[in-house]
Amino acid sequence: MGFDNLVFGKKDAHQLLEEYGSPLYVYDEVTLRQRCREMRSLLSYPRFRVNYSAKANTNVELLKIIGSEDLDVDGMSPGEMHLEMMAGFPADRITFIGNNVSLDEFRYAVERGIAVSVDSISQLKTLGEVNRGGSVCLRINPGIGAGHHAKVVTGGKKAKFGIAVEDLPKAQEAAAQYQMTITGLNQHIGSLFLEPDAYVEAAAFILATAASLTSVEMVDLGGGFGIPYRHGIEPRLDLARLGTMLDDLIKDWVARNRPLLVRTEPGRYVVAECGALLGTVTAVKENYHTYFVGTDIGFNTLVRPAMYDSYHEISVAPGNERPYAEYDKPVFVVGNICESGDILVHDRVIPCCQEGDALIVHDAGAYGFAMASTYNSRPLPAEVLITAEGEVRLIRRAQTLKDLWW
């Protein structure tokens, strides 16, 4: 770290903030395309598709790029499906993977020809009301989970997601009641793994489950592919090793069973690293021997550190000419929200900051803007894309005060 030479295409952080306002989300097209390609080539198994899990970031311009890289998408709500269709995804490249959704939400998907996955027998019956005679995927809960924080572990006996495997016979009965065919199984055990083992174990489990359900033509192994938020400390996920382990499993399964379409559902891996969040140092102080760097990046703009104690690397672009120096002890970087939990960086040694410096929060492309809110009545920030040619393009305008009411 240090006063990195942080250039965003042809501009620097200060120029971008001046032009588009602070804070500001910035995305890099080249990195986004690269991550898409890495995911697309995870398996050598030919009948393999990637569903980008759009909850991580639904900016329509990013979705268009992701679509152009031959990824399909998941939608979690009519809102996500709507944005995906705006980005040009046809219905047959979208899967609605809902959780506790309403009859109307199922109808929205069915009327448009979007495949639906349900995650309880109760939801299966609700879907049956609008999809009699159609097909359905079941989200199973394999009874194992994984993730970077208890709040993102989505498999396991205490998680709210999925159908317990022992209930599958009941799910089959319910599907039969509505003449629905169970054509797919999916699962997602949790978010952010950097070692392949738990994912491969869960993949083996869902494949074993699919073996006896002969109508199943598609198995979706889930998302959760992690990225190294701690630069230079955490290793990158070894995709080559993971891919080989999965390929072996799948090829063996297909040889012993029947043809199968295999999907994965990455969210974070696709978009996290292409995004940075820029902001401005608005105040600095030392209170009772603790340094606080105050910024306009509150948890309304990036909630991950406050919600999950998540770590993001942070760089400082000084607003004036001065020699480089670091704080002599760890500091807190805090936002402009009226809550003491509004902490962006906990107890970390960073470069000394002054009012007017720009801050760059790295790897903010996933679950950044997507989870932003207008808490404390702060309008949502703008988003810009640095194109492959290095140009800056506004891809969502900042909200104004007028947008805060009706």
Ligand code: LLP
């Ligand atoms: N599929 C399903 C059914 C999911 O629920 C999720 C994420 C994904 C795929 C994509 O997971 P990913 O590849 O991004 O790990 N807000 C949290 C993460 C919550 C993930 C929720 N489900 C965070 O900021 O870390």
